[in-house]
Amino acid sequence: MNWYKNFVVYWTIIFMSIAVLGRVFSESGEFFPFFRWSLFSKTPNELVIPFVMVTKLDGVNLKERVNITAMYNHHHINPVTMDLNVNKWYKTVVNKTNKAEQTLPEFITIFSDKSEFLLCTKALDLTKSDYNLNVTLDTILMVKNKTITYFENAN
Structure with missing residues (x-):
C-alpha cells in the first residue's frame, strides 16, 4: 500500500509540474487541453x-x-x-x-x-x-x- 501511495503522489507532482510549466511557457497557455485552472476560462x-x-x-x-x-x-x-x-x-x-x-x-x-x-x-x-x-x-x-x-x- 505504501508503494501505491507513493506512486500516486509522484505522478500527481509530475502532472502538476507539467501543467504549471505548460501554463507559463506554452503559446496556447497549456500543454494538456483537458486541464483547466478554473471555470472562468470559459466564462x-x-x-x-x-x-x-x-x-x-x-x-x-x-x-x-x-x-x-x-x-x-x-x-x-x-x-x-x-x-x-x-x-x-x-x-x-x-x-x-x-x-x-x-x-x-x-x-x-x-x-x-x-x-x-x-x-x-x-x-x-x-x-x-x-x-x-x-x-x-x-x-x-x-x-x-x-x-x-x-x-x-x-x-
Whole structure:
C-alpha cells in the first residue's frame, strides 16, 4: 500500500509540474487541453440577463413595475419555468431578422389584452473586478394591446 501511495503522489507532482510549466511557457497557455485552472476560462466577458416587467395589468396601471416571475399568484407558472420562457423569447427576438414576423409567446397570451409588458435586459461586464458598477439596463420592446413595439436601442 505504501508503494501505491507513493506512486500516486509522484505522478500527481509530475502532472502538476507539467501543467504549471505548460501554463507559463506554452503559446496556447497549456500543454494538456483537458486541464483547466478554473471555470472562468470559459466564462463570457459579458452576461446578459433578460427579464419582463409588467407595467399595466388588466387595464390597471401598477404603482411600480413588477417582474413577471414574481406574479405567480396571477399566472400560476413556476418562476423557474417563467424565467426560461423569458430567456427563450429574448433569444428569438434577438435572432429574428424580420421584426414584423415576431409573434407573442404563450406566457404573454395568458394575460388580458389590456396588459402592458416591457422586455428588458440587464448586462454585466465581467471583465471588471466590480462588475456591479457597470450594469446597463436596456428596454428591447414593449407589448401593448398584444402588439409589439420595438425601441431604437433594440438589436
